[in-house]
Amino acid sequence: MLVREAMTAPAVTIAPSATVRQAMRVLLEHDVTALPVVGETGRLVGIVSEMDLLRGAFEADPRAFARPLGGAPRGPEPGRVEQVMTRDVRTARPTTDVAELAEMMLRTRIKSVPVVDGSAVVGVVSRRDLIATLARGDARIRDDVLASIAAYAPDGGPWDVTVEDGVVRLRGRHDEQAERIVEVLARTVPGATRVLLTSAR
Incomplete structure (x- = not known):
């Protein structure tokens, strides 16, 4: 991010x-x-x-002290x-x-x-x-990951996306390049603390 x-x-x-x-x-x-x-x-x-x-x-x-405060008066405060x-x-x-x-x-x-x-x-x-x-909710993070994939990798096929405590788990049957693109997209989503990718190939 x-x-x-x-x-x-x-x-x-x-x-x-x-x-x-x-x-x-x-x-x-x-x-x-x-x-x-x-x-x-x-x-x-x-x-x-x-x-x-x-x-x-x-x-x-002076009310906070048992005896009067002594010492020289302070100079003017920064203005x-x-x-x-x-x-x-x-x-x-x-x-x-x-x-x-x-x-x-x-x-x-x-x-x-x-x-x-x-x-x-x-x-x-x-x-x-x-x-x-x-602190963003997991459901919102998941929606943003899916929206990002749809916008920037629309031809990548379906992805199974789950989010738990900010950790995004991606699973799909894709080639290495498509997996790398989707992994990078997920990392850009606010609130995603970690991205784990599991290949279903």
Whole structure:
């Protein structure tokens, strides 16, 4: 499966000059956990996450302490997205393999990855997007596999397709080339975690 089949698009972005409060409101309104930061030319310049926006946002409440808080008063908090965003951003392409991206996200503990096509931000892949893809029902995955076979391999004859917990099992009486084509088609279906092919020849 490719990133373009799992990503949320279009991407919800924000300008580096936006205020931290504005960014918080955009996160809440769109129910996302991170925003790609896009400059005036539309080029990606950073990403800002919930954690970035929360740093230093709250002052300690004296009611929570037995004695008055001491220490020097804090300086002014960052007011703009460009002051808190991450500038070194990991990105993906629409044609990146989802398995490769998921492995990178697990290894680096990154929660959201902007998807860029050329210099344009065309989507975002979050951990939630990956979970939603994997959570697709088996019946829907099976329907999509059969539809893909009908659309792209209509002369391949009948196929027995079963899906259990995202694992697609294909069985048919076909030559090796037809089997390979159908196996590849099944692997492109969102939610298909594994494809097993059994030849009935």
